[in-house]
Amino acid sequence: MVMLMKVVLGSGAQHMRDEFLAKAAGYDKELVETEIKTFPDGEKYVRVLGEGDEAIVVQSTFRPQDEHLMELLLLGDALREKGFKHLKAVVPYLAYSRQDRVTKEGEPISVRAVLRTLSLYYDEFYVFDLHNPETLKFFPKKAVNLSPAKAIARYFKEKLENGIILAPDRGALERARAVAGELGLEFSHFEKKRISPTEVQMQPVDVDVKGKNVLIVDDIISTGGTMIRAANLLKEMGAGKVFVAATHGVFAKGAIERVSKAVDELAVTNTIPTEVSKISLVEEILKL
């Protein structure tokens, strides 16, 4: 009897459950049931059903971050207790990933604390589009930064005839390059140009956007301010449709509405469940 690899979903992955249920068998994997609840005193309770040797535990660590992280540890403990030998943690959105260096003396490197902790129970670690990929070194075993580029490209493919991919700044250029590469499109990035002593304007570098359909891609959208300024500028410059995509929709209050109003379409991946999390990464996870 061949033991299929088990897939365990924490409460930070329940929004992906239906798709995992439908597609797991096609990837020789099997979803197992969990019982997850909170005791009246606030402590978490988890229980994992099903047996096996290897499991992928999927738990995105959006808000409430610390509860999702604790659950991931408890699921790891439960699976080890059951005799699972090899555990992969898939954390589509990693909490504390932006706390990646000491900027003021006396601060921790919070992402280090998180990754060291997860390594107590997990043999492999997977994340999507990590803020600072260098921080994977804090997970002392196999750690992989997955790209959502294929999924983003697939989602926007039909909408990008005569298209171009732009990054909101030079630092995000590699992400634009990856999406453009999937679609055979050109790509570039915005840069900030001082147009007066008090005014800075964004400009796309070395490309003519006139009449082009544009997709701007970034890793995280929070307030969406940059995206809105970029979209407005592109419209002024005569661009066709303007689309915005990001991996992680860490939206501030009202940001989804504000960005949606400024662009032709806003779509983020489902590392965090929101009303615009239309780009699924479930198949990317099932390939692991």
Added chain:
Amino acid sequence: MVMLMKVVLGSGAQHMRDEFLAKAAGYDKELVETEIKTFPDGEKYVRVLGEGDEAIVVQSTFRPQDEHLMELLLLGDALREKGFKHLKAVVPYLAYSRQDRVTKEGEPISVRAVLRTLSLYYDEFYVFDLHNPETLKFFPKKAVNLSPAKAIARYFKEKLENGIILAPDRGALERARAVAGELGLEFSHFEKKRISPTEVQMQPVDVDVKGKNVLIVDDIISTGGTMIRAANLLKEMGAGKVFVAATHGVFAKGAIERVSKAVDELAVTNTIPTEVSKISLVEEILKL
């Protein structure tokens, strides 16, 4: 120059801050300042001021448990980053301490996950009145279960002339013995006796409580139901004053009022801040 041992208080120990400030110097210790806040997206931020080699980090892990635990890890990371060489974690109330065994297949041993995690950053671990002291084995370094007996005895000393100490059940007898020992009083425990096919009654074993002032001591009070039944029974049996003490006041809603009404005085230690946390353990901690 002698480096004093530093004391760092997490947000689960801020209720002890004034007393630490007043008394630390008397124990050759020095309180250092921290900055602890929550970012708009829900992530915790900590920062520790002050330098040194050794520190005691005090963080009780009552609700919100997971946030308090994360803070304790982040404080450990920050102190290691600053070059501290030896760190003691003092966790007066340890979250998940009652999840100490697998009762249904597929469950974790949650307290193991917590203690293993803390051992990443801390060299020594101290807790008060742990639910199951055997679980200290999950902390692979020095781990100590501290007794609140001296502090409880000190608090009730004047009120227990002609007194006796009772445990609510046989399992709690050692705690009663310890408090009684400090005061030179006799002690016993309640046991449950079936008085009809449907009715069970509590009875104090082998002691006459008539005219005696009684202190009932337990580790945790939650609903307080047992304490109320015991107090009512003692009053019926002709006891004098009835006092109730516990280490950890994990009170359910309304429990403080219900127990207070049934007894002459209810007092718990300050491992968890409540309106009846009148027994301080700060000096116990400063002795470490």
